[in-house]
Amino acid sequence: MTARTERQGRPPADLDDPGLTRFEVVRAGARRDDIEIVHYEPQVAAGSKAEQRLARTVAVLFLVAAVAATAFLVVYVWWPWRYRLVGDIEEFYTPLLGVTLGVALLALGFGVLVWGKKLLPKEVSIQDRHDEPSPTDDRRIAAQTMLYLADELGVRRRPLLGVSLLAGLLPVGAVAAAPLVGGLIKDPHDDQELFRTGFAPADDNGAITRIRLVREDGRPVRPLEILPGGQVTVFPGIPHGVSNAHADSVTLLIRLRAEDALVARENNREAGKQDWMWGDFIAYSKICTHAGCPASLYEQQTNRLLCPCHQSQFLITDNARPIFGPASRPLPQLPIEVDDEGFFVATSDYQEPIGPDFWERP
């Protein structure tokens, strides 16, 4: 590097010279990195009125930032924020957070900007581009240093050292990764959770209980409660059935018009699903077979179920066959009947996995 500086025709400054100013030392240092300060000019005279004024401006801006940031914290902690129908000052909670944080960041930014643009001296520095590779000597030195290091460590002469180091390190790395990766590994076949839902009949020592279809508030459903062209979202009537613990069990219970029900029943029969309907009632999984969105947009005149995410359409009267959109499988059907007390129950669990495809079900 020294060679290059000399090539540009400037002798290196003698750093031992006690007469050098600090600026000259800095400039000499910059030159060693091939940076030449070609222009240097203070914008304001040191100690001048203008400098004082600018310093005050910067200080005020930083102060504003501090005040606004403090206000943000105060609002964040103490301002009432709970949603009320007839809101009062709660309505200003979010806007206040935004405004205070915005002002703080803006003031900070402007402060730095004024400091850098107005107070600091103007300076133009030029650094030469290094086009050609480093000199042969430099490259040779670098290569030999690395090889020398390897030799010094002795891994070449004693490979056991290197191998044992790797053997020791790998398990330690695995230990570090274990808690992160381990949580992601789970065998879905342990409890067959991809293959069964909350509607699986409960087996209490041989006493089979069919699961009721209940509403979101836990009430079971009677046939008479739904009019033709009506639908109700139902859940398995088990503990935590209406919760995320059984998010895969959400089902649409639909009452078709009598003439549509005949068609649906006939198509059911042809698909080998004899008596899966009860009366005019038919039940399908609410979870789209494409990407798992709730396909619950029920068109009661065209007997279609729509999925709002990717516009898949399923024909209810034909085994929920997909007739439009990206879904490739029909919605799984839940076989239903009415128990002795007159409430809907699931005859059995879904006969196929609900929801989108997975590795065993492409």
Added chain:
Amino acid sequence: MRLLIALTLAGGVYAAFAPSAQAQEEPRFSGAAAEGEALFDVGCVTCHGRSAGGVQGRGPSLVGVGAASVEFQVGTGRMPLARQEAQAMRKPPQYSDEEVRQLAAYIQEIGGGPVVPDGIGDQLGEADLTRGGELFRINCSQCHAFGGGGGALSSGKYAPSLYPASDRTIYAAMLSGPQNMPVFGDSQLTPEQKVDLIAYIQQVVQDDRDPGGFNLGRYGPSTEGLAIFLVGIVVLVFASLWIAGKS
């Protein structure tokens, strides 16, 4: 004297029970329903047929759809249809409230059906908004969207925006299941639950209460992202240009 009484009685009984030629000509309905029939025979009969029996390929039978259906379809201007299309649109109503009431009375007397009860507005103050919101999310939001702005269905049909809907309109729609909307009878959603729902729609959804500031049409992240991209980025670009130009 007895004879006179007997004769009068006999005549009166005869007059009361004997079918007379004149009685056939008298309207089958009374009051509002008769007025409604007159309106129907002018404005609706082309598509819905005589006595609302329906016309193949033009319009369905209205027997049994009930006053609620008339109130929804005619009261919001969806009927009469401008033309046959995927779905009837909301338009300025063609009939006055009084005429809608008469038409509704006529349809109700033909075949019965659901009726919107009176006094919904008075119950809204007592309604349970939390419950209403829960019911809205499980029954309505899939088609009408969380913000109530509506959304697309199949083949050009759509779920309309809930913003212009009045309490009676919403109630009528739930009872009658207009067009492709499912029916929510009183045994599925009780009248109290319907009132809760309506209160939620009117006081939370329609009221446009957006604590976060501008709602940008409540279309969600798409419009917000677009707004940030178009407005925010442009502002930032010009701000950087301005700062750079100052140096």
